[in-house]
Amino acid sequence: MIGARNVKPSTDGKRKTRNDMILAAVLLLVAAASFLLWHFSRAEGESVTVKVGGTETAVYPLSEDREVEIIGGEDNEYRNVVVIRDGKVxxxxxxxxxxxxxxxxxxxxAGESIVCLPHKLVIEVTGEKSEPGLDMTA
Ligand SMILES: [Zn+2]
Structure with a gap:
């Protein structure tokens, strides 16, 4: 029971139990609804932006499965294979x-990214609703 929250004070008698249950159900519903809203409004990723050394080198739609080999470095010695599958990169x-x-x-x-520091590679998921100017990689 550690960490259990005290949802309601038990000051009222049994008379209110039914109302409490309805209230709890409503609250649960509201919580679930707002969670879903938050979940879906939190910018589904639209595309994948590949940056090498801070320069945007490619943009791929997140909806299309693909595998891309990204070669970088002065002598093309850096190699990363980026896979986009099922809307994930x-x-x-x-x-x-x-x-x-x-x-x-x-x-x-949107906003999630995968970074390869040794290769100065940043793979960033961008979405329609992502805040412009909120660039965490800058
Ligand atoms: Zn790496």
Missing amino acids: SVSEANCPDGICVKTRSASR
Whole structure:
């Protein structure tokens, strides 16, 4: 029971129990509705922007499955394979030393990004409703 919240004080008698239950049900419904609203209004990702060294190099729609090999570095020594599948983008392969980009969980919502620091690669999900000027990677 640790962490259980005290939803209502039990000051009223049994007479109010029914009303309390209705109230609780309504509150639950409102909470569920607002969660859904928040969930869906939180900018479904529309496209995937690939930036290398701060420069935007490619934009792909998130709705189309594809696999893209991104080659970077002075001698094309950097390699990342970006996979877009089922509306999610992830890095499936990379030859960076840390491999963090491969371990990063797939991104699907606007504002989420996958970063490969050694390769100066940023894969960013952008959406219609994303705030302009709110660029966390800048
Ligand atoms: Zn990496």
